[in-house]
Amino acid sequence: MTPELKAGDFLLRPLRPEDAPAVHRLVNDWSVVRMLSRLPFPYPRDLAQKWIASTLEDSSRGSAHHFAITRDGILLGAVGLVLSDDKRSASLGYWASPATWGQGMTTSAARRVTEWAIQVLKLEKLTADVAVDNPASSAVLRKLGFRETGRSSRRFVSRGTECPIIVHELARSTFLQLDIPAPVETASPAALEDQPSAPAPIRKPRTLLVVAAALLDAQGRILLARRPEGKRLAGLWEFPGGKVERDETPEQALIREMKEELDVDLTGACLAPFTFVSENAGPFHLLMPLYVVRRWRGVPAPREGQALAWVEAADLAKYPMPDPDLPLIPLLQELLG
Numbered sequence: 001m002t003p004e005l006k007a008g009d010f011l012l013r014p015l016r017p018e019d020a021p022a023v024h025r026l027v028n029d030w031s032v033v034r035m036l037s038r039l040p041f042p043y044p045r046d047l048a049q050k051w052i053a054s055t056l057e058d059s060s061r062g063s064a065h066h067f068a069i070t071r072d073g074i075l076l077g078a079v080g081l082v083l084s085d086d087k088r089s090a091s092l093g094y095w096a097s098p099a100t101w102g103q104g105m106t107t108s109a110a111r112r113v114t115e116w117a118i119q120v121l122k123l124e125k126l127t128a129d130v131a132v133d134n135p136a137s138s139a140v141l142r143k144l145g146f147r148e149t150g151r152s153s154r155r156f157v158s159r160g161t162e163c164p165i166i167v168h169e170l171a172r173s174t175f176l177q178l179d180i181p182a183p184v185e186t187a188s189p190a191a192l193e194d195q196p197s198a199p200a201p202i203r204k205p206r207t208l209l210v211v212a213a214a215l216l217d218a219q220g221r222i223l224l225a226r227r228p229e230g231k232r233l234a235g236l237w238e239f240p241g242g243k244v245e246r247d248e249t250p251e252q253a254l255i256r257e258m259k260e261e262l263d264v265d266l267t268g269a270c271l272a273p274f275t276f277v278s279e280n281a282g283p284f285h286l287l288m289p290l291y292v293v294r295r296w297r298g299v300p301a302p303r304e305g306q307a308l309a310w311v312e313a314a315d316l317a318k319y320p321m322p323d324p325d326l327p328l329i330p331l332l333q334e335l336l337g
């Protein structure tokens with residue numbers, strides 16, 4: 001199902017039938033529709049209704065995910081991902097109200113959807129086609145790390161003619177290496193737009209020391225926490241924990257993080273080192289000792305807006321996790337099997 005995502009001040013959410021009048025009003029504008037290859041001009045009202053109904057079906061099948069871009073409850077545009085049959089790649093598309101152009105909204109929204117596609121859907125590749133006379137759209141793609149891979153042509157129904165297009169592509173590995181900051185909730189769209197349209201730079205990897213715990217309850221279930229919107233890797237499930245600060249031992253950091261994130265006290269608890277992760281995590285190299293903890297004081301509560309779940313070892317793979325965590329799943333299943 002298509003989730004809700006945050007991109008700066010914007011909420012990206014599934015389309016709803018009641019969005020039809022706003023979609024119709026915004027798309028039935030020559031400056032918008034001329035850049036969309038499949039839509040006629042004028043754009044009939046019932047097409048907006050049919051399109052929204054189809055996005056809901058696509059979402060339940062997982063074949064496409066379309067998001068309304070909204071701010072303060074007002075619909076301003078849309079971003080969509082249409083998945084390939086094997087669900088390993090997708091094409092990205094978007095449109096936005098001309099009133100929002102030049103403010104960074106589309107870049108911000110398309111970036112958040114791209115990030116979700118790569119990190120949560122684990123797609124290998126995204127593609128996007130842009131009419132050659134739409135340089136603003138190509139600039140959005142470049143900021144996301146897309147590269148031009150060729151030229152072609154396509155019939156644009158609105159223009160009634162064949163038009164040259166530029167084909168763009170973004171590989172998963174490229175996106176994961178980009179120096180893209182996590183969206184800051186208070187960042188203004190204007191501030192985002194001030195970023196140059198040059199491709200995002202590749203960051204040199206450094207080793208980041210993070211501690212994490214597999215908290216086990218009496219039934220042997222493991223506590224997972226879902227990273228909240230607004231953070232890097234939002235939407236992914238992970239083992240509670242965090243970065244080791246200067247002058248802290250890993251154990252001190254774990255005790256601090258568990259208090260901050262879950263309001264549980266691990267002081268004096270047996271922190272059993274279980275294994276560690278040493279993996280490329282995109283902008284940094286992650287070194288993460290994982291402790292197994294069976295006793296603590298207090299009841300885990302989400303103190304940082306994260307969702308919590310007690311998960312059977314056999315079900316761990318059903319929860320999308322950061323790539324570096326994936327090798328931990330069979331090890332925990334073996335421990336608890």
Ligand SMILES: Nc1nc2c([nH]c(=O)n2[C@@H]2O[C@H](COP(=O)(O)OP(=O)(O)OP(=O)(O)O)[C@@H](O)[C@H]2O)c(=O)[nH]1
Pocket residue numbers: 210211212231232233237238239240241242243281286322323324325
């Ligand atoms: N706690 C935790 N972090 C993980 C796991 N797997 C994994 O890749 N990480 C990464 O390791 C880093 C953890 O540091 P953190 O949780 O303090 O980072 P953060 O950015 O959320 O914290 P901050 O907002 O305080 O800087 C994040 O980049 C996170 O994505 C995991 O299973 N548990």
